[in-house]
Amino acid sequence: MSKTAPVDSARMFRNALGSFATGVTVITARAADGADVGVTANSFNSVSLDPPMILWSIGKNSSSLAAFMQAENFVVHILATDQEALSGRFAKSGTDKFAGIEVERGQGDVPMLKGCAARFQCRTAFRHEAGDHYIIVGEVSDFDHDDHAPLAFHGGRYGMFVRNDPAVPGQAPAEEALLSELLVRAEDGLIRQIEDELSEAEISLPEFEVLRSVSDSVLNVEELEEMAGPGLDTTILVLVEDLAERGYLDAPKGGPITLTEEGEAALQGVTLDIESIEQAALSTLSPHEVALFRRFLAKIVHSFEDEAEG
Amino acid sequence: MSKTAPVDSARMFRNALGSFATGVTVITARAADGADVGVTANSFNSVSLDPPMILWSIGKNSSSLAAFMQAENFVVHILATDQEALSGRFAKSGTDKFAGIEVERGQGDVPMLKGCAARFQCRTAFRHEAGDHYIIVGEVSDFDHDDHAPLAFHGGRYGMFVRNDPAVPGQAPAEEALLSELLVRAEDGLIRQIEDELSEAEISLPEFEVLRSVSDSVLNVEELEEMAGPGLDTTILVLVEDLAERGYLDAPKGGPITLTEEGEAALQGVTLDIESIEQAALSTLSPHEVALFRRFLAKIVHSFEDEAEG
Numbered sequence: 001m002s003k004t005a006p007v008d009s010a011r012m013f014r015n016a017l018g019s020f021a022t023g024v025t026v027i028t029a030r031a032a033d034g035a036d037v038g039v040t041a042n043s044f045n046s047v048s049l050d051p052p053m054i055l056w057s058i059g060k061n062s063s064s065l066a067a068f069m070q071a072e073n074f075v076v077h078i079l080a081t082d083q084e085a086l087s088g089r090f091a092k093s094g095t096d097k098f099a100g101i102e103v104e105r106g107q108g109d110v111p112m113l114k115g116c117a118a119r120f121q122c123r124t125a126f127r128h129e130a131g132d133h134y135i136i137v138g139e140v141s142d143f144d145h146d147d148h149a150p151l152a153f154h155g156g157r158y159g160m161f162v163r164n165d166p167a168v169p170g171q172a173p174a175e176e177a178l179l180s181e182l183l184v185r186a187e188d189g190l191i192r193q194i195e196d197e198l199s200e201a202e203i204s205l206p207e208f209e210v211l212r213s214v215s216d217s218v219l220n221v222e223e224l225e226e227m228a229g230p231g232l233d234t235t236i237l238v239l240v241e242d243l244a245e246r247g248y249l250d251a252p253k254g255g256p257i258t259l260t261e262e263g264e265a266a267l268q269g270v271t272l273d274i275e276s277i278e279q280a281a282l283s284t285l286s287p288h289e290v291a292l293f294r295r296f297l298a299k300i301v302h303s304f305e306d307e308a309e310g
Numbered sequence: 311m312s313k314t315a316p317v318d319s320a321r322m323f324r325n326a327l328g329s330f331a332t333g334v335t336v337i338t339a340r341a342a343d344g345a346d347v348g349v350t351a352n353s354f355n356s357v358s359l360d361p362p363m364i365l366w367s368i369g370k371n372s373s374s375l376a377a378f379m380q381a382e383n384f385v386v387h388i389l390a391t392d393q394e395a396l397s398g399r400f401a402k403s404g405t406d407k408f409a410g411i412e413v414e415r416g417q418g419d420v421p422m423l424k425g426c427a428a429r430f431q432c433r434t435a436f437r438h439e440a441g442d443h444y445i446i447v448g449e450v451s452d453f454d455h456d457d458h459a460p461l462a463f464h465g466g467r468y469g470m471f472v473r474n475d476p477a478v479p480g481q482a483p484a485e486e487a488l489l490s491e492l493l494v495r496a497e498d499g500l501i502r503q504i505e506d507e508l509s510e511a512e513i514s515l516p517e518f519e520v521l522r523s524v525s526d527s528v529l530n531v532e533e534l535e536e537m538a539g540p541g542l543d544t545t546i547l548v549l550v551e552d553l554a555e556r557g558y559l560d561a562p563k564g565g566p567i568t569l570t571e572e573g574e575a576a577l578q579g580v581t582l583d584i585e586s587i588e589q590a591a592l593s594t595l596s597p598h599e600v601a602l603f604r605r606f607l608a609k610i611v612h613s614f615e616d617e618a619e620g
Contacts, residue, residue: 010359010360010362012453013359013362013450013453014359015455016428016430016453016454016455017356017364017428019333019388019427019428019455019458019460020332020333020335020354020355020356020388020427020428020460021331021332021333021460021462021471022330022331022332022333022355023329023330023331023332023464025330042355043355043356043357044330044355045330045332045352045353045354045355045367046327046330046353046367047353047367047440047441047443047445048367048440048441048442048443049320049323049324049441049442050320050441050442051441051442052320052323052441053440053441053443054327055365055367055440055445057355057356057357057358057365078329078330084474117329117330118326118327118329118330120326125440126438126440128436128438128445128447130357130358130363130365130435130436130447131357131358131359131360131361131362131363131449132358132359132360132361133357133358133363135357135365135438135445135447137438137440137445139441140323143322143323143326144326145325145326145329148329150329150330150331150464152331152462152464152471154333154460154462154471154473155473157473157474158473158474159471159472159473159474160471160472160474161331161462161464161469161470161471161472162469162470162471162472162602163464163465163467163468163469164394164467164468164469164470177604177608178581178584178585178588179500179588179591179592179600179603179604179607180497180500180501180504180584180587180588182604182607182608182611183493183496183497183500183607184497184501185607185611185614186493186607186610186611187490187493187494187497189610189611189613189614190489190490190493190610190614191490191494193614194490271488274488274490275488277490278488278489278490280613281489281610281613281614282489282610282613283613284609284612284613285606285609289602289606290489292472292599292602292606293489293603293606294487294489294492296595296599296602296603296606297489297492297493297495297496298487298492299594299595300496300499300500300591300592301492301495301496301499302594303499303590303591303592303593303594304495304499304500304503304591
């Protein structure tokens with residue numbers, strides 16, 4: 001451990017606390033005057049199973065303190081990964097936090113947010129003073145939960161939870177192999193299946209790439225050749241002429257290449273096929289892991305582009 | 311939300327609570343008789359910054375309850391990702407949890423574990439009964455923390471926290487691109503750099519692969535050809551003969567192919583070069599993200615092998 005210190009700095013303490021990953025909750029109640037209140041808190045935790053109880057802490061300087069100090073009921077919302085904006089909204093004071101948000105009403109008319117990973121309707125059981133906060137313990141009277149992946153928070157950053165795998169066959173070698181070998185094997189396996197699928201549609205992989213490029217952007221032959229890079233530029237012309245002959249492309253000399261209706265249909269058909277091949281290859285990953293995998297690949301691709309520019 | 315229910319089942323309540331991701335802590339103290347005690351808890355959280363206070367809960371049926379109900383001092387350890395085993399050890403009772411573990415001693419001679427993401431030395435400030443647990447509030451008298459990635463827990467599974475990226479250039483396209491396109495671009499970029507590096511060492515990519523295969527396992531030419539698969543088998547013989555001529559391989563007819571000392575040195579040199587290319591490509595990923603990326607790639611490779619077998 002590198003940094004040992006007596007508690008002299010709130011910032012250092014906060015940083016150390018940040019080592020503990022948490023979920024993110026929004027806790028709502030109804031003030032004495034009937035106004036809806038809500039705060040973002042990551043100080044939530046379970047306390048008791050029988051009776052079911054949870055706790056969280058609220059700062060003494062919170063603008064919602066008074067409401068929570070008298071509220072008989074409150075609702076804890078465990079936020080889902082796509083609710084980062086909601087966390088931000090309820091963390092800021094001085095605005096109408098509920099503006100434009102559709103809510104349901106729980107016990108005691110407490111506003112309840114939608115789309116959360118879980119919600120706990122609570123009756124306030126105890127309030128304990130602790131330093132500059134109050135600990136609020138609630139007895140859970142009702143709850144619901146959904147399989148939304150939860151938003152996570154760690155070191156002052158939002159993120160997500162990725163579970164560790166139990167040891168699986170094929171994992172140990174992955175640790176040893178060169179990354180490039182893994183990448184080549186993954187790419188080979190995927191491309192081989194895609195080529196099989198494409199050959200049934202009588203479209204080659206380069207032809208597919210031309211169709212996709214033309215579908216994405218307005219290009220003429222020269223621009224297409226430039227995208228393909230040196231070495232492939234002569235091939236492109238042949239591919240384009242061949243695809244035009246087969247009725248997939250309109251390719252007027254010097255003008256922009258466009259997909260014909262037939263070309264559009266062919267592209268759509270094989271794209272769907274490829275997506276289902278990809279889905280099968282990724283079937284052991286969760287949707288969030290797939291998103292992460294894409295992100296990592298994009299970063300690697302990006303690093304080469306930076307290299308090329310720099 | 312699909313499942314709404316009054317609180318009638320501890321299991322459903324536990325599942326709903328599982329929606330909240332947490333870190334994992336081990337909390338240690340010294341019993342009245344001088345014995346070291348420790349429990350695993352994910353009910354830890356921060357409470358107050360000024361004075362610095364934290365809390366956690368202990369079950370009334372915990373075998374360590376008596377020790378913590380009288381302990382003046384305790385230490386909270388936030389576990390790092392590689393301390394899953396420690397979490398398991400301190401979650402089980404009936405064994406000597408500290409057997410074979412080297413500890414330091416904190417205030418009040420409390421045992422302190424090493425290699426954690428953070429540690430908080432606390433004086434017990436309050437104990438509050440709450441259902442089947444006691445909430446223990448500690449005032450933090452000292453703490454240290456390290457940049458170890460923390461162990462995370464969610465839905466009954468260990469895992470890790472992966473932070474969300476702020477929007478970065480190159481990320482938006484990643485969402486749209488076909489996965490196979492990203493994979494091809496990443497592989498192309500990496501292989502191009504590796505080939506550049508290899509060409510300086512006057513070793514081709516297929517030659518490198520032969521050197522690596524022979525270094526990993528004892529193979530003769532036929533076995534090597536089999537690994538390479540149909541189509542490449544004739545090439546392999548040429549590669550092996552060429553590498554033998556250059557003094558990198560001993561390849562007796564029919565016998566096992568072995569690396570010469572020179573071949574070993576050449577392989578080691580280019581492997582180091584390739585690893586540094588890979589490191590550069592992965593430099594925007596954290597070590598944990600790299601480990602995840604490898605895991606995902608291995609799963610994809612594995613999915614093709616399953617396909618081939620099934």
